[in-house]
Amino acid sequence: MRTICVNDIIEAVERLCQESNYNLNDDIKKELEKGIQTEKSENGKEILAHIIENAEIAGKKRMAICQDTGMTVIFLDIGQDVYITGGNLTDAINEGVRRGYNKGYLRKSVVKDPVFERINTTDNTPAVIHYNIVNGDRIKITVAPKGFGSENMSGLKMLTPSEGIEGVKRFIIETVDKAGPNPCPPIIVGVGIGGTMEKAALLAKKALLRPIDERSCEPRIKELELELLESINSLGIGPAGLGGRVTALGVNVEVFPTHIAGLPVAVNISCHATRHSEIII
Amino acid sequence: MKYTLEAPFDDEKIKRLKAGDTVSINGIIYTARDAAHKKMISLINEGKPLPFDIRNQTIYYVGPCPARPGEVIGSAGPTTSSRMDAYAPKLIELGLKGMIGKGLRSKAVIDAMKKYKAVYLGAIGGAGALIARSIVAQEVIAFPELGTEAIHKLTVEDFPAIIIIDSNGDDLYRMGRDKYRAVNPENNTYT
Numbered sequence: 151m152r153t154i155c156v157n158d159i160i161e162a163v164e165r166l167c168q169e170s171n172y173n174l175n176d177d178i179k180k181e182l183e184k185g186i187q188t189e190k191s192e193n194g195k196e197i198l199a200h201i202i203e204n205a206e207i208a209g210k211k212r213m214a215i216c217q218d219t220g221m222t223v224i225f226l227d228i229g230q231d232v233y234i235t236g237g238n239l240t241d242a243i244n245e246g247v248r249r250g251y252n253k254g255y256l257r258k259s260v261v262k263d264p265v266f267e268r269i270n271t272t273d274n275t276p277a278v279i280h281y282n283i284v285n286g287d288r289i290k291i292t293v294a295p296k297g298f299g300s301e302n303m304s305g306l307k308m309l310t311p312s313e314g315i316e317g318v319k320r321f322i323i324e325t326v327d328k329a330g331p332n333p334c335p336p337i338i339v340g341v342g343i344g345g346t347m348e349k350a351a352l353l354a355k356k357a358l359l360r361p362i363d364e365r366s367c368e369p370r371i372k373e374l375e376l377e378l379l380e381s382i383n384s385l386g387i388g389p390a391g392l393g394g395r396v397t398a399l400g401v402n403v404e405v406f407p408t409h410i411a412g413l414p415v416a417v418n419i420s421c422h423a424t425r426h427s428e429i430i431i
Numbered sequence: 432m433k434y435t436l437e438a439p440f441d442d443e444k445i446k447r448l449k450a451g452d453t454v455s456i457n458g459i460i461y462t463a464r465d466a467a468h469k470k471m472i473s474l475i476n477e478g479k480p481l482p483f484d485i486r487n488q489t490i491y492y493v494g495p496c497p498a499r500p501g502e503v504i505g506s507a508g509p510t511t512s513s514r515m516d517a518y519a520p521k522l523i524e525l526g527l528k529g530m531i532g533k534g535l536r537s538k539a540v541i542d543a544m545k546k547y548k549a550v551y552l553g554a555i556g557g558a559g560a561l562i563a564r565s566i567v568a569q570e571v572i573a574f575p576e577l578g579t580e581a582i583h584k585l586t587v588e589d590f591p592a593i594i595i596i597d598s599n600g601d602d603l604y605r606m607g608r609d610k611y612r613a614v615n616p617e618n619n620t621y622t
Contacts, residue, residue: 204561
């Protein structure tokens with residue numbers, strides 16, 4: 151049994167909220183640079199160069215890469231031998247978000263009631279938190295702010311088993327094509343296949359955490375990721391949707407066992423500002 | 432073509448702009464997004480004046496980040512324009528000439544743009560830190576209770592944008608996509 155005080159969690163979340171919003175991860179930077187070489191459209195090349203310049207400015211000035219600093223999605227892998235002291239864990243995480251966004255000059259984008267008054271909570275809380283129990287005596291915290299320009303273009307469909315792999319591919323491509331210029335291409339596509347409705351959605355979100363230059367270790371899924379990337383980049387949407395060949399920088403697919411009657415597919419679209427930072431306490 | 436544009440715009444200038452032209456905007460523009468649009472339309476329906484004279488003006492769909500001390504503004508890139516489609520035709524009818532955002536527009540918006548001569552400009556989505564450099568002054572002029580969604584009056588210099596939909600209804604998104612689309616027409620289930 152190891153004891154972890156909530157104060158350490160508050161501080162970690164505060165810092166991760168800021169770092170994830172100021173710094174574009176290296177895997178994405180690398181793919182953007184490659185994109186300038188492969189993009190055929192002159193407009194597209196220019197947009198990609200501007201996006202890289204934007205990331206440099208943001209990192210240097212500790213400004214948000216994108217003004218949509220997102221709804222804060224947080225994944226916690228909690229070792230089963232950890233004992234948390236000093237307060238409630240969920241409250242601690244939200245306090246970290248509150249401090250991170252307030253002190254970090256990040257935009258507060260959360261409204262309390264989704265349907266009626268839609269009044270801003272003014273501190274970007276509550277976060278969307280996913281708890282997972284694992285072996286060990288540590289806590290891994292991953293902060294992944296998610297902007298809604300791309301979140302709004304995401305989709306989920308409960309396919310039937312007879313629709314098979316062709317049905318899966320068709321739904322993913324259709325979702326990206328329909329999104330067009332809205333999610334700020336070049337995008338990153340997180341796909342979840344299997345499980346139940348909510349499991350597929352969570353797999354798709356988790357897929358966005360995997361570096362985009364790292365393919366699935368399951369050979370058939372790896373092949374699917376590469377094929378989907380090629381199909382998406384044939385759609386012609388291009389950087390900023392102005393036309394071109396670099397529509398997606400990466401496609402990450404995660405799978406899970408499912409029911410004999412089902413084939414759920416979730417597509418979580420993310421912009422180039424696919425942000426995530428993590429720490430192990 | 433490349434143009435330098437002074438905002439507010441006039442009709443003659445609007446008519447010359449074609450989808451695909453790149454522009455550099457100087458002058459005054461106003462911010463408004465979902466909540467501010469809803470409030471403006473309520474004011475119009477109640478017969479009350481808008482917080483600013485909308486004739487010939489440009490609205491930038493943005494909810495900026497707070498400014499660090501010593502800075503004018505935080506990151507300030509465009510938000511998805513289609514969420515304002517329900518409100519935009521009315522504002523265009525009242526004289527709005529420019530909208531800056533990103534993403535697709537509805538037929539109703541494009542029809543209003545053609546009828547009343549307005550343009551839709553794209554700023555680079557996700558380049559908010561870069562765009563912030565072009566904003567040299569800002570003040571909140573209405574709805575401060577909305578926080579980032581308040582109406583800000585922005586003074587801009589060399590604000591980079593591209594004409595996405597011109598006053599004839601030509602659409603760069605469509606033209607660009609068609610040029611680079613390489614999907615086999617026989618399997619083209621994607622459109």
